[in-house]
Amino acid sequence: MHAVYPLLLGALLFAIGLYGVLARRNAITVLMAIELLLNAVTINLVAFGSLIRDQFNIGQVFTLFIITIAAAETGLGLAIVLMIFRQRGNADIDGQRQLAEPLGGPADETQPSADAAALPPDAEAGEKAEPTAQALATTEAAR
Numbered sequence: 001m002h003a004v005y006p007l008l009l010g011a012l013l014f015a016i017g018l019y020g021v022l023a024r025r026n027a028i029t030v031l032m033a034i035e036l037l038l039n040a041v042t043i044n045l046v047a048f049g050s051l052i053r054d055q056f057n058i059g060q061v062f063t064l065f066i067i068t069i070a071a072a073e074t075g076l077g078l079a080i081v082l083m084i085f086r087q088r089g090n091a092d093i094d095g096q097r098q099l100a101e102p103l104g105g106p107a108d109e110t111q112p113s114a115d116a117a118a119l120p121p122d123a124e125a126g127e128k129a130e131p132t133a134q135a136l137a138t139t140e141a142a143r
């Protein structure tokens with residue numbers, strides 16, 4: 001058998017996986033595309049290993065490492081996606097920017113508060129600063 005067939009299959013799987021990672025918005029679909037990428041690399045490693053007839057079978061050894069990494073990635077990735085889906089109700093990748101801690105405190109969910117960041121850490125005695133603004137100023141001063 002020619003080495004062209006498995007290498008072409010690996011290239012085709014890699015192209016499909018790359019399209020899936022770059023074009024899709026659902027986290028489950030992106031995880032499946034990453035699995036396609038890893039399977040394409042596995043096919044190419046085995047094909048090149050049989051092509052050069054290595055006596056130590058390095059291609060197969062690296063394939064076992066890739067299979068182990070793929071299993072760990074799948075388990076951890078699905079656990080994270082399921083946790084996000086339970087909290088948010090969808091698995092959309094673009095909507096996950098809200099997972100970061102907001103700068104203005106818990107009340108600020110989307111945009112950092114410009115007026116909270118503008119307050120100095122030692123506000124004048126006559127002005128009462130918000131507790132979240134004081135906490136933000138103290139953490140910024142500590143950095």
